[in-house]
Amino acid sequence: MKTTTFRVLPLLGVLLLELLALGWASLGSEVSARGQLTPFSAGIAALMLITGLLPAILRPKAEHTLIACFAAIFAFFLAIPFEFSDLPALQPGLPTYALLEPFLLLRVINASILLPMAVHVSARFPRASRTSDKTILGAYLFSAILLAFFLLASVAWTRILSIVLLFAWFTFVMGLFLWNLLVIVRDASPGNFRFAQQARVVMFSILVAEVPLWLRPLSIAFGLDIIPYNLLLFFQIFVPMGLAYAVLRHDLFGIDRFLRRTLAYGAVSLALLTLYLALTTALTELFASSLTSRPLAPLVSLIVAAILFEPARRFIQRWLDRLLYPDRLKFLAAVQGMQASLARVHRREEIVRLLTEDFPAQIGAEWAALKLFPEPDVPPARLVPAWSTRLVAGSVNFGGYWLGARRAGPIYDTDESNRLHALASQAALALAYANAYESLYQLNQNLEARVKEQTMQALDSQQALATYEERQRIARDLHDSVTQSLFGLGMMARGLKASAPESFKGQLAELESLASDILREMRLLLDQLRNASAEETVNLTEAVQSQCETLSRRTGPEGGPLLVVEVKSPAGLEIPSSIADAALWVIREALQNIVKHSGSRAAQIEVKREARLHVIVRDEGAGFDVTAAPAGHYGLRGMRERVLALGGEFKIDSEIGRGTILSFSLPLPKEI
Structure with a gap:
């Protein structure tokens, strides 16, 4: 608050001094200040004063106060008209100030103050330049010296010299002001874009308004009065117009946009209100001659004007937004x-x-x-x-x-x-x-x-149930047919052995033993079928060993065991029954092939459980050429198809005279 008051004090001081000076001039002149003023000059001066005061009031800053002081002095400079005929006759021997009429003397003093103030403003507006405070102070001192030289000059040549120096000083200041604006306009740095837009508008308005002000004293010096004062005042309108456009469109002075729009819309509303009153008056006069009842004329005029007012206001407001606030x-x-x-x-x-x-x-x-x-x-x-x-x-x-x-x-x-x-x-x-x-x-x-998983589990359970029921049916059928037949075959062999000749008793005993072994395997198979379920596991090691023991108990052609098998498998190898059944079937087929084709009576089985089940069946028999397997032998093909159907891998490595190695692997569930 103290800072704002401090910044307003210089402006108040300038206004007070100008008013006192104007009063002094009125006292010393035959015509008062009111008599000197014209409506046009007073209007332009008031417009210039308001243009300078608004930024200092709405956005108090040091440079805005400086501009307001400049605008106040310039408004008083323009307020009193000055024509060519107002120039006094210069008499030698008297100082110039004694010859000047008070209002003209006040204009000269104001002009001498405005010139260094223009240098000061150009150094701070719209963007601070490199002009030092010493340079600005020197401008004020130089202008004061020129003013004193002009006012005290009493000889013709000194008066002419002082006038030439003042005009040259005015030309220099005007050129410096425009040059500083041009420097800002030509600065292409990203942070200068907004300042360049502001400077471009200000430079154009200053150039249009002040060139006639610069030409007028030059024309008067040559005795030509080609620029009337009212024309000069008319060109000054471009200054507030340009500044107003820069304020509304390019954020000159940094006034809040909402406040700027409020001022713009307020001015438009005021203009529309004036137009509304004028239109109402015109329509009243128009309808007065056509309506039979004169009291109805104002009422009809008000209704028509009211209907047109709001659409006109909205149209002009949209037009202003597009013109002044496209970014908004x-x-x-x-x-x-x-x-x-x-x-x-x-x-x-x-x-x-x-x-x-x-x-x-x-x-x-x-x-x-x-x-x-x-x-x-x-x-x-x-x-x-x-x-x-x-x-x-x-x-x-x-x-x-x-x-x-x-x-x-x-x-x-x-x-x-x-x-x-x-x-x-x-x-x-x-x-x-x-x-x-x-x-x-x-x-x-x-x-x-989870639903998909539960659905799959339900489907698996349903499939497992169907599989279980099918296994039970097969087990019943095998028990009722094959098992009973095998049992009957064994009993028949035993009965025949008692009454048969000695030469046949050995063969009948072997037949009885074979029937007993087959019956034992069948009962084991029936147990597996009847006890299998989706969740059941089988001890693969025990099942493999049982098959191997069955083969070893049988007698071979040479009189010894049919096949001696060495099993290497971890104890307690529990795997799902579906995988165990497939592995046992492949192992059984491999052992049968060894008995039938290899000529060897010894074999090795190695079982490992890792991420997959790995099985190797090895013999050292005759071997064969794997690329030329005899036609009609479907055992290998069946083993391969059964392993591949479960997602496994199947391989045979064999050469004639060097035995055979059959290996396969089957995937195991993750929970195993």
Whole structure:
């Protein structure tokens, strides 16, 4: 508050001094200041004064106070008209100040003050330049010296010299002011874009307004009065017009955009109100002659004007927005589009892309960053955000969001910041929804997997039940037919042995033993069929050893065991019955092939359990050529097909005279 008061004091001092000087001039002149003023000059002076005062009031800063002081002095400089006929006759021997009329003397003093103030303003506006404070102070001292030299000159040549020096000083100051603006315009650095736009508008308006001001004293010096004062005043209108456009369109003076729009819309509403009153008056006069009742004319005029007022206001407001605030319209469209997009998305990745890629591109922001929990809630290094917020929904903080400055356009004003906060709140809700959606989606996937697993288990159980029932039926059939036949065969062999000759008794005894062994294997097979289920496991080691013992108890052609088998298998090797049945079948077929074709009476079986079941059956018999297996031998083919059907691998390695190695592997369930 103290700083604002301190900055307003110089402006109040300037206004007070100008008013006192104007009063002094009125006292010393035959015509008062009111008599000197014209409506046009007073209007232009008031417009110039208001143009300078508004920035100092709405956005108090040191440079804005300087501009306001400059505008106040320039307004008083323009207020009193000056024509060629007002120049006094220069008499030698008297100082110049004694010959000048008070109002003209006041104009000269104001002009001498305005010139160094122009140097001061150009060094601080619209962007600070490298002009030092000593240079600015030197400009004030130089202008004061020239003023004193002119006012005290009493000889013709000194007066002419002082006038030439003052005009040269005026030319230099005007050129310096425009040059400083041109330097800003030509600066292509990214951070200077907004200043360049402001300087371009200000330079154009100053050039159009002040060139006639520079030409007028030059024309007067040559005795030509080709630029009337009212024409000079008319060109000064370009200064407030240019500054107003730069304020509304390019954020000159940094006045809040909402306030700028309020002022613009207020001015438009005032103009429309004036037009409304004028239209009402005109329509009253128009309808007065056509309506039979004159009291109805004002009422009809008011109704017609009221109907036209609101559409006209909306039309002009839209036109002003398009002309002065295209970036705001672009921003509002981007926010509305982003709100619609956030209402549709349900994935975190899509929300991140919208906030960090699509939205900053639509509003022209240089960059955008989004850090979601558990990332640190800090902006990217070496980047300065122009706006930032946290994404919070309820009591949950999802992270931080940062936006860089816009490439072309003002900073985010209060209204835009509020809209960005509302958009961030919607983005936080969208993130919360996305998290819930992803959790539900994952839960649904898990449920689907569990349902599928349960369904497969039910199908497996149903299939296992059907398999079990089929095994029971086969077991019953085998028991009722094959088992009884084998038992009968054994009893028949025993009965024949008692009454048979001695030469046949040995063969009948062997037949009885063979029938007994086959009956034992059949009963073992029946037990397996009757006790099998989907969850049952079989001790493969015991089953293999049982088969090998059966073969070893049988007598071979040479009188010894039919086949002696060495089994290497871990004790307690429990595997599912389906895999055990297949492995036992392949092993049985391999041992039968050894008995029938190898000529060997010895074999080795090696069983290992790793991730798969590995079985090796080896003999040292005659061997064979695996590439030329005899036609009609389907044992090997059957073994291979049974192993491959279970996803296993089957291999035979054999050479004539070097024995045979049969190996196969079968996959085991993971829980085994």
